[in-house]
Amino acid sequence: MKKYSVAIVGATGLVGRTFIKVLQEQNFPISEIQFYASSQSIGTEIEFNSQMHKVVELKPETVKKFDFALFSAGGTISKIYAPLFAENGTIVIDNSSAWRMDEKVPLVVPEVNSEDLLWHKGIIANPNCSTIQMMLPLKPISDTFGLEQVIVSTYQSISGAGNKGLVQLDFESQNLVDYSFTKQIYSNAIFHPSDENYPMWSNEEIKMVNETRKILHLPELKVSVTCVRLPIRIGHSEAVYLILKKPFKISEIRELLGKQNNLIVEDNFPDGVYPTAAQTKDRDEVFVGRLRRDLANPNSIWMWVVANNIRKGAATNAVQIAQKMIEMKLV
Ligand SMILES: NC(=O)c1ccc[n+]([C@@H]2O[C@H](COP(=O)([O-])OP(=O)(O)OC[C@H]3O[C@@H](n4cnc5c(N)ncnc54)[C@H](OP(=O)(O)O)[C@@H]3O)[C@@H](O)[C@H]2O)c1
Incomplete structure (x- = not known):
């Protein structure tokens, strides 16, 4: 070889x-x-x-x-x-x-x-780590049902900021002073820095918009993003809301996602089955769960997408x- x-x-x-x-x-x-x-x-x-x-x-x-x-x-x-x-x-x-x-x-x-x-x-x-994990479920859904709009909120770990993020979290958890992230991260929810071209948006939010369009070859796709950093050490989670172009059944989407390489479907919410950031330790796959039709818009689906930001991300x-x-x- x-x-x-x-x-x-x-x-x-x-x-x-x-x-x-x-x-x-x-x-x-x-x-x-x-x-x-x-x-x-x-x-x-x-x-x-x-x-x-x-x-x-x-x-x-x-x-x-x-x-x-x-x-x-x-x-x-x-x-x-x-x-x-x-x-x-x-x-x-x-x-x-x-x-x-x-x-x-x-x-x-x-x-x-x-x-x-x-x-x-x-x-x-x-x-970007947040974009990568969202692409695995989006691609087969886009190919089969067409995407009208993507709306996503992220719940990102502090290791997305590298070693210094983890060191800062440990430091604050003992002292709770000296916020080098401009805001306290320990026991808090904060945003990434402002984007230089779109100052009302964070740079992470703009990356997700632009990168999603480029990877999916959909330059006009409507993508709306809010990115949040949490005091979690490793593993990013995302609440993804998709408005689709064609009618769908949740069972069809579940089956489609089950065929995607390196994507694991864990979707039985009534029995407490759904993925969380903690389970992504040492895992290379992306996990998806909480597949549900929106109550207000029947052409829309919600899902929860989780991955290890240092590995697959x-x-x-x-x-x-x-x-x-x-x-x-x-x-
Ligand atoms: N953390 C994530 O979730 C994540 C996800 C996707 C992409 N990324 C990207 O990956 C990159 C690194 O992230 P990280 O989280 O690994 O950061 P990190 O833990 O802070 O590591 C930074 C690395 O860069 C090296 N470095 C810094 N200045 C250098 C220089 N002048 N010459 C050569 N090497 C230099 C450091 O070497 P020394 O130890 O010698 O300083 C260290 O090895 C960033 O661009 C980040 O945006 C990170």
Whole structure:
């Protein structure tokens, strides 16, 4: 079996560490691996497949060619370094928002739009965590019944803000002072920062609108979003309301979602069966439940969609993109 050289950029972060776990769990065929981080991590060693590897400081001089570079070091680093790796012939799969809306860059959830990988030019963007999990149920419903409008409210974990979010939550839970998130996060519900182009909206809300349209190839789709951060460590939940174009039965939707790869339907609310964020620990799948026709609008359906934001929302989706590219013989 062919093996591939892989670089992890941002290897010491929450997503970076999860890349390392997922690659090992999935037995990704690796010939060589290199871990990059900032100057702060010089001297750090990371174990991979029972061997210790020194972290390399990311600098223009340390960039070299790999088959894949998995990036999770923030947008500023991606803007500068993704093109440097790509021009060497490396396929960059980027977790930041730096390239997602670039017309020349595919934005991919493998179960939904892997055909977009065919036109990549070296950089592939991994969507936002909240967008990825919503795409798995939306795609088959959109294809079969047509989407008139999507209205979603998110209930997002603080690990979406990286290590610093978890550290801040732990700190506040002991002291309840010094709110580096502008508002207290402990025992609270807060919003993401304001978007630079749409200041009345948060940047997370605008990402979900734009990315949903791009992934589903529905540039005019009506998408309305409210994103909320909660003091949950891992796992994002979403209350998704869909207005559909064609009549539907709930049983048809349940059957359709049951056939979607990597989507698990847990839908028996009267008996207490529905997914929650806590159960997504170490899970790569997306979970959906509480399928119900809206009481006021019979052409609309509600659902509850849950996933691990660090795994399917970031690291797992990126590794699946690399696996899909191997399967499609694009590398
Ligand atoms: N957390 C999520 O749920 C999630 C989901 C989807 C996408 N993402 C995206 O993934 C990226 C990383 O998120 P995270 O949650 O893993 O953040 P994190 O825990 O704060 O980790 C950041 C990583 O970036 C590295 N880094 C920072 N500055 C660097 C520099 N100048 N040169 C090289 N490496 C540098 C850090 O290295 P040092 O340790 O050396 O500082 C660390 O490895 C972000 O773009 C984020 O938007 C996160």
